[in-house]
Amino acid sequence: MRETVMAGVGMHPFGRFEGKPYTQMALEAVLMALKDANVPWKDVQAAYCSSVFCPATSGLKILTPLGLTGIPITNVEAACASGGSSIMIAQQAIATGLYDVVLALGVDKMPRGFISPEALGEKWQVLAGMVSGPMNFALNARRHMYEYGTTVEQMAKVSVKAHKNGVFNPYAMYRKELSFEEIMNSQVVADPIRRLMFCAPNEGAAAAVLCSRDVAKKYTDVRRCPEVASAVVKTAAYPGFPVMPYYSFSTRKKLVSPVKLAAREAYEKAGIGPKDLDVVELQDTDAASEINLYEQLDLCNEGEGGRLVDEGATEISGSIPVNPSGGLLCKGEPVGASGLGQVAEIVWQLRGEAGKRQVAKPKVGMSQVVGNGGICAVVILKN
Amino acid sequence: MRETVMAGVGMHPFGRFEGKPYTQMALEAVLMALKDANVPWKDVQAAYCSSVFCPATSGLKILTPLGLTGIPITNVEAACASGGSSIMIAQQAIATGLYDVVLALGVDKMPRGFISPEALGEKWQVLAGMVSGPMNFALNARRHMYEYGTTVEQMAKVSVKAHKNGVFNPYAMYRKELSFEEIMNSQVVADPIRRLMFCAPNEGAAAAVLCSRDVAKKYTDVRRCPEVASAVVKTAAYPGFPVMPYYSFSTRKKLVSPVKLAAREAYEKAGIGPKDLDVVELQDTDAASEINLYEQLDLCNEGEGGRLVDEGATEISGSIPVNPSGGLLCKGEPVGASGLGQVAEIVWQLRGEAGKRQVAKPKVGMSQVVGNGGICAVVILKN
DSSP: OOOEEEEEEEEEEEEOOTTOOHHHHHHHHHHHHHHHHTOOGGGOOEEEEEOSSSOTTHHHHHHGGGOEEOOOEEEEEBTBTHHHHHHHHHHHHHHTTSOSEEEEEEEEEOOSSOOOGGGGTOHHHHHTTOOSHHHHHHHHHHHHHHHHOOOHHHHHHHHHHHHHHHTTOTTOSOOSOOOHHHHHHSOEEETTEEGGGBOOOOEEEEEEEEEEHHHHHHHSOGGGSOEEEEEEEEEOEESSOOSSTTOOOGGGTTOBOHHHHHHHHHHHHHTOOGGGOSEEEOOOSBHHHHHHHHHHTTSSOTTOHHHHHHTTTTSTTSSSOBOTTOHHHHHOOOHHHHHHHHHHHHHHHHHTOOGGGOOSSOOEEEEEEEETTTEEEEEEEEO | OOOEEEEEEEEEEEEOOTTOOHHHHHHHHHHHHHHHHTOOGGGOOEEEEEOSSSOTTHHHHHHGGGOEEOOOEEEEEBTBTHHHHHHHHHHHHHHTTSOSEEEEEEEEEOOSSOOOGGGGTOHHHHHTTOOSHHHHHHHHHHHHHHHHOOOHHHHHHHHHHHHHHHTTOTTOSOOSOOOHHHHHHSOEEETTEEGGGBOOOOEEEEEEEEEEHHHHHHHSOGGGSOEEEEEEEEEOEESSOOSSTTOOOGGGTTOBOHHHHHHHHHHHHHTOOGGGOSEEEOOOSBHHHHHHHHHHTTSSOTTOHHHHHHTTTTSTTSSSOBOTTOHHHHHOOOHHHHHHHHHHHHHHHHHTOOGGGOOSSOSEEEEEEEETTTEEEEEEEEO
């Protein structure tokens, strides 16, 4: 297997952009990534485009104005894990020697409001009374409280941290600090989760140019190109239907969460452990999920996620900074783009280009996204 | 690169199945393919699912009832070329040694009626008066008539041939011979194309198990597993926006059609030429497209497609049988599944299992699909 590097990344801000087509947002992210890598479009040998809400062959439509060069352009989708899945396939293509230079991009322009499980094809959830995504998240949060004594206050602190970081991220939708009280007193959407503990579905795009290390040298200074140490996608392991799948509570011992599986395989492939991570971008669709994901990613033991928050360990200045970008709580989540947006942030962090949200001299970073609770993508980048 | 074989294929009939969920149709095709390959589900190491109209993470939803085993499940989309794109990525994964056993599946459950360009995100086409797919096809057909003297009668003969073959295909939606007069006298949908010269968007599923040849031996008799000699996806090559892209008329010399690019690369990779083909399944969304595709695939020179029809060369008994399955004109086109359905037909033909629609002792077969006119997938299978 050849070494794969992130030669360049680009991002269109996440937010709401009325009247701006998804093709234009994505093209801006692509042009930024190509420029960052110093790779001309004509040298790109394959492209993988992630989107959930954009129309068929969106990758082709986005890239057509650059002049079509005959390369394969494939859309890759795994709900919220779409971007990470594109990166996995792109990395496999470079590592195995199929191509030397590939493009992964992600974009979405989502309808306003919470996503109904029905929109994702889960009619049974709606029949069971779970009429929106937040109800799922709330049940997960309640269960975590019941099992481990996690508190609503700890969830609020996650959101405080996110908004403190997001102020310094020009690509984030919400760039305003929020106080603990504001968050606690915001509307309860689905108990225990308040409005200001949720991320917003929105619009945006991100892109990355992946190369073999040897070929990257032709274009750019490879010292600013982190290695893709691993890019892993896993589904859950469970002999049956995984309701609320990414938990693995004592009552559901049979389920192995896709997050755990992906993280552990990614650590193994990268030859590192969770203690070696210097910075993490994870899928904080809501503040309680972030706490749970600390545990799923082995940043701490099961049940200790709340304690990690209390200790400030995941602050930018903490022992394992999580979501220095402000996370999805500040950026919002255009599902096709979020994984690639995380990877752009990790690249900037590893290069020391993250400005006032910069983590101190990180060497190893991780991105994690999970789609429909059942498919997780983890990418580990190393300087 | 390792040799990849089609270890097994499966198909759910294409048609209309009110009340039957897409997950069930797809699962039936998957179980048939696994049984055909004699591969247990637990041995599958990755899955690629193609769909355009099914919800996000449809692959995960389809495969969950088999018991989740943790493998990566990725949705792959390229409009009508989705199935061929899944096969390309699956074949690359086997050939490069990433995996030994993978599953490619395709499924769709499409709304009734013609597809509007707007549904595919092409608002500019609607503004230009092209309110449905058939208008695109009709303009292409008219241009072919103008350039090469192709006749409506030749188009009708393509449909006669398709329906003669489709009678013998248990997976086809329309299984009734149609006379030349019936076709010519059917309603003109978009001049020159009549209703009985169009394929129907519909529902269905198909699946294939791909293995390295060495690993396939563990499961099955490899003599019944055709080699995947090439699996290629190409976009058009054109320095600008490709209107009606898969034509390359004299007036638009700058455009190189994705079909030509894909076919030529597929021939080269397989080490064969068009004369070596014994059977072809191509994307006859309408009868005129079939004539044009003969030329794009180099089955004849440009402008000679109509003559090929008159000579009966593409009949089952002809020199180069095309669409012995009855093609999309008889099967209908569930877009995510159609490429995999073609590959299933080619496998059955190469094994001599195609019953009354069997081509005489074929050794080499081709499948071809094209998505949104701009992305073409070609798969060549060899005994």
